[in-house]
Amino acid sequence: MDKFQTITGVAVPMPLVNIDTDMIIPKQFLKTVKRSGLGANLFDEMRFDKDGNEVPDFVLNQPAYRNAEVIVAGDNFGCGSSREHAPWALLDFGVKCVISTGFADIFFNNCFQNGILPIVLPKEQVELLMKEAEKGENARITIDLEKQEVSTSDGTAINFEVDPFKRQCLLDGLDDIDLTLEKSTSIEKFEEQAAASRPWV
Amino acid sequence: MSPKTLYDKIWDAHVIQEAEDGTCLLYIDRHLVHEVTSPQAFEGLRLSGRKVRAPDRTIAVPDHNVPTTADRLEHVENEESRVQLDTLDENAAEFGIHYYPVSDIRQGIVHIVGPEQGWTLPGMTVVCGDSHTATHGAFGSLAHGIGTSEVEHVLATQTLIQQKSKNMKVEITGKLRPGVTAKDITLSVVGATGAAGGTGYVIEYCGEAIRDLSMEGRMTVCNMAIEGGARAGLIAPDEKTFEYVMGRPHAPKGAQWETALAWWKTLFTDDDAHFDKVLTLKGEDIAPVVTWGTSPEDVLPITGVVPAASDFEGGKVAAVQRALDYMGLKAGTPLSEVPVDTVFIGSCTNGRIEDLRAAAAILKGKKIKDGIRAMVVPGSGLVRAQAEEEGLADIFMDAGFEWRLAGCSMCLAMNPDQLAPGERCAATSNRNFEGRQGRDGRTHLMSPEMAAAAAITGRLTDVREMI
Numbered sequence A: 001m002d003k004f005q006t007i008t009g010v011a012v013p014m015p016l017v018n019i020d021t022d023m024i025i026p027k028q029f030l031k032t033v034k035r036s037g038l039g040a041n042l043f044d045e046m047r048f049d050k051d052g053n054e055v056p057d058f059v060l061n062q063p064a065y066r067n068a069e070v071i072v073a074g075d076n077f078g079c080g081s082s083r084e085h086a087p088w089a090l091l092d093f094g095v096k097c098v099i100s101t102g103f104a105d106i107f108f109n110n111c112f113q114n115g116i117l118p119i120v121l122p123k124e125q126v127e128l129l130m131k132e133a134e135k136g137e138n139a140r141i142t143i144d145l146e147k148q149e150v151s152t153s154d155g156t157a158i159n160f161e162v163d164p165f166k167r168q169c170l171l172d173g174l175d176d177i178d179l180t181l182e183k184s185t186s187i188e189k190f191e192e193q194a195a196a197s198r199p200w201v
Numbered sequence B: 001m002s003p004k005t006l007y008d009k010i011w012d013a014h015v016i017q018e019a020e021d022g023t024c025l026l027y028i029d030r031h032l033v034h035e036v037t038s039p040q041a042f043e044g045l046r047l048s049g050r051k052v053r054a055p056d057r058t059i060a061v062p063d064h065n066v067p068t069t070a071d072r073l074e075h076v077e078n079e080e081s082r083v084q085l086d087t088l089d090e091n092a093a094e095f096g097i098h099y100y101p102v103s104d105i106r107q108g109i110v111h112i113v114g115p116e117q118g119w120t121l122p123g124m125t126v127v128c129g130d131s132h133t134a135t136h137g138a139f140g141s142l143a144h145g146i147g148t149s150e151v152e153h154v155l156a157t158q159t160l161i162q163q164k165s166k167n168m169k170v171e172i173t174g175k176l177r178p179g180v181t182a183k184d185i186t187l188s189v190v191g192a193t194g195a196a197g198g199t200g201y202v203i204e205y206c207g208e209a210i211r212d213l214s215m216e217g218r219m220t221v222c223n224m225a226i227e228g229g230a231r232a233g234l235i236a237p238d239e240k241t242f243e244y245v246m247g248r249p250h251a252p253k254g255a256q257w258e259t260a261l262a263w264w265k266t267l268f269t270d271d272d273a274h275f276d277k278v279l280t281l282k283g284e285d286i287a288p289v290v291t292w293g294t295s296p297e298d299v300l301p302i303t304g305v306v307p308a309a310s311d312f313e314g315g316k317v318a319a320v321q322r323a324l325d326y327m328g329l330k331a332g333t334p335l336s337e338v339p340v341d342t343v344f345i346g347s348c349t350n351g352r353i354e355d356l357r358a359a360a361a362i363l364k365g366k367k368i369k370d371g372i373r374a375m376v377v378p379g380s381g382l383v384r385a386q387a388e389e390e391g392l393a394d395i396f397m398d399a400g401f402e403w404r405l406a407g408c409s410m411c412l413a414m415n416p417d418q419l420a421p422g423e424r425c426a427a428t429s430n431r432n433f434e435g436r437q438g439r440d441g442r443t444h445l446m447s448p449e450m451a452a453a454a455a456i457t458g459r460l461t462d463v464r465e466m467i
């Protein structure tokens, strides 16, 4: 996983509430056995019509937002399935950060696993950033994970909370599995105890 | 010792290590695997030269992509689906995990196969790369969905890095009225909490109406905990649980059964244990419900009318307008006047034998309306065989239903069972998202009884008129 670097980029406004994983990446694209290449189908059924032509109204098809790196989203972004194809598609498209009042649990975890930072902020602050994002290319926002700060082009700075362990993993680009394997002795000890106390498992 | 919830007890029994900031390393007892969310995880193991740490605790079954037609062993039309299914075959063999291939009568939807084979037992931690893993919570096990990176993590280490969730209690008091089912309970709860109301929580369902449910009904309830955003849903095990589990192929036997039972009987929430959030619904107040929109929170009693966007507030106004446009519905239309052209009975929510019995009881001696496409997709090969033995398959076929082989099928339409644009389906599955059952398809969620009733009349129907 790549280290999470400070981002300064275009934020795209997606105020719809309950944007679900089926919207982010429809199931016909889950048949892949790879992680790569899903960006082309991000929000596929909203971005393209039945014949594969771009839907001009859809926000990611507007010239200002084609290279967006941040999404400012309505409540409960990423609800629905556990498909990690959703963050894979976002990342492949170039999105490295999503800001909302809340995220579905599994999607939230999946983001961290892939170097995407999901930021939870109170409603007023999300609304403020949504307005900012509506300005398009003229309003780049900066995400500084080290300082835990989102700042707008006019200098407004907003602090955010993030789980310290997850923050460190993003900053260092750490692989969870390596970290856990360092604890093999504890896992073995647990297994021995469990074999005695819950032998039927 | 301070009083604990059921969730606290299971959690505590599985923590290997806890860091100062509360991050825990949690041991995983059962890992269920299917073909869609696992290929990249196995590939990750291969690339890093790792093995599956506990192949004996790892169980795989193909379900999402499998065709449900009789010729599926001979050929799978879609090339990508075939590759994904073949990949699971190869990974299961290479890594030596338990496997139920398509040719095995025990094959079916992963959340139906696990309990059926006795892999799911009270007090366990159960994970799967699938959000409806919550189903297994019906046994008083802590069960939740994970992403593919976490699948790889569990394969390699048999653990997960986790933060503990908060405790939420959902109590359903009293008795259900006739025609009201476990599906109506779980949809009504999602309607009450909203799609994000459970985010950050593990829900324990309790109360007389939950106790009165069969194990299969309890699975239906827990299945949709995720639709309210909860990490997991749980129900304390009781005599019904033990009776269901006893004798299953992978349930403990003999002396081990006795030891297990003694521990299982301690798995309940202590008096005065703390819940961070509580929701209480009266069983008597729950009606047969349907969804009208594109979020599972868009629930109303079948006696209701399609709402207007102006009935809502905030961000939901735009979402409802979008949903009504997508669903092709006009505010003020009575729900019972909404016509359907497709009926789907199946899925991990309602693809078990009792669901099929309930639907067949409504359909017996009747015909579905002309022009309706209706299908039953049993949750597993064993459910299918039992339904055939009980004569249910004949009832469905006589009524005009297609009788399919086991799989996820039209629940998510990764196989050829899909809605065409504009088609409207009465479905017993769990998600009504845009495009879920096929691009521009329209889904109304409901119980198997209600879906059967809709097949007969060709519109959303109050099943109470037929019983």
Ligand code: SF4
Pocket (backbone or CB within 6 Å): B063, B064, B109, B110, B111, B130, B132, B347, B348, B349, B407, B408, B411, B412, B429, B430
């Ligand atoms: S039946 Fe539907 S919800 Fe259940 S596992 Fe299959 S696709 Fe997922």
